Amino acid sequence: MAPDTARLRHVEESMGTVFSFDIRGVQDEPRVRAGLHAAVASLHRADELFSTFRPDSQILRLGRGELALSACAREVVEVLELCAAAERESAGWFTTRYAGGLDPTGLVKGWAVERAVRMIASSGAGSVCLNGGGDIQLLGGPWRVGISDPLRPGGLATVIETGEGLGVATSGPAERGCHVLDPYTGRPPVGGLASVTVVCPEGLTTADTRATAAYAMGERARGWLEALPGAEGFAVMPDGRTWTTSGFHRYVAKVSA
Amino acid sequence: MKPTKTRHPLRRIMIGAAATASGVVLLLALKQPGGTPVAGAPVGAGAGTGVSATAGAGGSTAEPGGGAGVGAGDGAGEPAAGGSRTVVGDAVDTQYGPVQVRITVAGGKITKSEAVQAPDADARSQSVTADAVPQLDQAAVTAQNARIDAVSGASYTSQGYRDSLQSALDKAGV
Numbered sequence: 001m002a003p004d005t006a007r008l009r010h011v012e013e014s015m016g017t018v019f020s021f022d023i024r025g026v027q028d029e030p031r032v033r034a035g036l037h038a039a040v041a042s043l044h045r046a047d048e049l050f051s052t053f054r055p056d057s058q059i060l061r062l063g064r065g066e067l068a069l070s071a072c073a074r075e076v077v078e079v080l081e082l083c084a085a086a087e088r089e090s091a092g093w094f095t096t097r098y099a100g101g102l103d104p105t106g107l108v109k110g111w112a113v114e115r116a117v118r119m120i121a122s123s124g125a126g127s128v129c130l131n132g133g134g135d136i137q138l139l140g141g142p143w144r145v146g147i148s149d150p151l152r153p154g155g156l157a158t159v160i161e162t163g164e165g166l167g168v169a170t171s172g173p174a175e176r177g178c179h180v181l182d183p184y185t186g187r188p189p190v191g192g193l194a195s196v197t198v199v200c201p202e203g204l205t206t207a208d209t210r211a212t213a214a215y216a217m218g219e220r221a222r223g224w225l226e227a228l229p230g231a232e233g234f235a236v237m238p239d240g241r242t243w244t245t246s247g248f249h250r251y252v253a254k255v256s257a
Numbered sequence: 258m259k260p261t262k263t264r265h266p267l268r269r270i271m272i273g274a275a276a277t278a279s280g281v282v283l284l285l286a287l288k289q290p291g292g293t294p295v296a297g298a299p300v301g302a303g304a305g306t307g308v309s310a311t312a313g314a315g316g317s318t319a320e321p322g323g324g325a326g327v328g329a330g331d332g333a334g335e336p337a338a339g340g341s342r343t344v345v346g347d348a349v350d351t352q353y354g355p356v357q358v359r360i361t362v363a364g365g366k367i368t369k370s371e372a373v374q375a376p377d378a379d380a381r382s383q384s385v386t387a388d389a390v391p392q393l394d395q396a397a398v399t400a401q402n403a404r405i406d407a408v409s410g411a412s413y414t415s416q417g418y419r420d421s422l423q424s425a426l427d428k429a430g431v
């Protein structure tokens with residue numbers, strides 16, 4: 001990094017979680033700062049549209065039949081189309097229709113993070129890392145991302161290193177308990193993984209839905225991820241053993257924790 | 258399926274220690290099992306607010322911007338020999354007694370962390386302290402040796418963020 005470039009950091013709470021911005025290679029700081037403000041606003045905007053905790057959000061009004069899809073913001077249409085694509089790709093392992101309602105929550109955060117990063121990049125930032133509650137979109141770099149060890153809180157299972165755009169999503173039982181269920185049985189996944197991480201150069205929207213689907217698949221996730229183009233996976237099993245897809249090693253940092 | 262769900266105090270201490278060890282906010286977050294934090298790090302967690310910091314590219318420390326609760330306590334930035342500095346956190350009352358931590362930062366990395374004040378009143382506290390202090394070092398080593406910029410893991414809530422390694426990285430600003 002050139003000595004005349006600055007670094008911006010910002011932490012923002014939205015969507016019930018925290019978003020950590022790390023922006024490097026900043027030359028025109030006022031411009032990048034404006035991009036950061038726009039990105040932060042876009043996260044709150046996504047929360048307004050898609051929150052399942054706000055009775056007046058467009059997604060809930062749409063679900064209740066009070067609002068036609070044609071009257072919704074274009075972001076709502078875009079997100080629902082992305083959800084449908086993710087559902088098709090995963091043969092229903094990723095779904096917005098669990099529990100009868102319309103709930104694109106599993107996609108919205110990753111999508112919002114990816115969009116926010118693109119906004120910041122368009123303001124002239126060379127390298128951006130945005131972590132939204134554990135799911136990360138990277139741009140530029142090089143960046144090093146630790147993958148939490150689900151069996152050793154505070155520890156890392158591996159470290160990813162990349163100098164290119166990459167979405168990094170990890171799905172697991174999380175602190176709130178298991179919130180991903182097998183959509184076919186409504187029960188926790190069979191052959192459950194302690195956690196699964198998916199990386200996609202395409203971006204976090206894709207990585208996030210794939211990680212969710214893979215976690216729901218349990219033991220079937222490895223073969224599915226292996227067959228998917230543009231995705232690599234890393235999983236920790238409940239007994240501590242791990243597996244990766246064949247191309248994941250490209251992303252593993254040379255010196256890991 | 259859920260070996261990580263246990264919520265006993267040691268885990269809280271260890272995670273709290275990870276946050277502490279990163280060097281700016283030095284409160285050891287000890288939670289009552291399943292309860293609210295006895296002492297939490299004052300992250301900029303108020304709705305709509307945030308913590309912003311700008312640092313020159315070569316800088317090893319972030320300058321807190323906006324006064325949003327990233328202060329390091331009274332002992333922040335004491336110069337020490339060899340370009341390192343020690344930072345002493347605020348003493349925090351926990352359910353086990355007062356806890357205070359001092360870390361040494363050199364070249365943007367934590368080189369040492371130690372408890373300058375730790376609960377020792379009874380056997381229960383002693384065992385907690387005996388575990389927490391080495392774990393503090395361990396957590397510091399994990400985050401620093403790995404030289405990571407961010408942490409990916411199963412989704413955390415705003416509450417969970419306070420105890421996360423990501424939160425530690427944000428506060429350290431290194």
